[in-house]
Amino acid sequence: MSVVVRRVRADEWRRARDLRLEAVRDPAARIAFLHSYEEEAAREDAFWQSRARGAAVGAEVAQFVAESGEDWVGTLSVLRREAGTPDHHGRIVETPRADVVGVYVRPDSRGEGTIEALFDAAAQWTRRLGDGSLMLDVHVDNVRAQAAYRRCGFAETGLRFTGSIGPELEMAFALDADAAGEGK
């Protein structure tokens, strides 16, 4: 079944929470996500409601979900940062940037192009807001994610650092400004 990618709606906070709780139980979660299942499961409903509300509208955060029929089969979020604000690692951002976080495709939908569809939607949204690139960090041992990102057009920037989950590398995807009108 083909996949449709769209932005999450605020009233879908329970589904967004449940997909996140599934993601952080993935066998790769230790090298994929900054928060553990225990940390995520302990959060109050108000946290998930606020997160979905913030990701549904506006130009700061967008969560995209990939739907196959009625099912959600994948997700990612884009966090747009202004200079001088802290990123998800607590580092102060020097120039404005758009970070991709929370990338997850359900196991039975992997290898089927869902990740491409999610990045297409993220790139389209971010490009329209005038950003020049999408950035992400990936654990050095998360070779499957790295291979998927490379295939989707991301390349290593050369920056490596040690974060809370261990050694990570930074990747960037240049957004083609000429394509800004696509899909309008």
Ligand SMILES: CC(C)(COP(=O)(O)OP(=O)(O)OC[C@H]1O[C@@H](n2cnc3c(N)ncnc32)[C@H](O)[C@@H]1OP(=O)(O)O)[C@@H](O)C(=O)NCCC(=O)NCCS
């Ligand atoms: C990362 C993720 C979103 C990628 O989506 P996906 O549908 O699995 O990606 P694809 O199958 O299209 O691509 C994976 C690539 O890794 C390769 N691959 C698969 N298993 C691999 C392995 N064990 N070692 C190395 N490469 C592997 C595939 O061959 C493919 O590369 P190719 O296109 O060059 O052949 C998904 O695997 C996932 O949700 N993983 C768990 C959470 C996670 O790691 N998120 C990323 C956090 S940064």
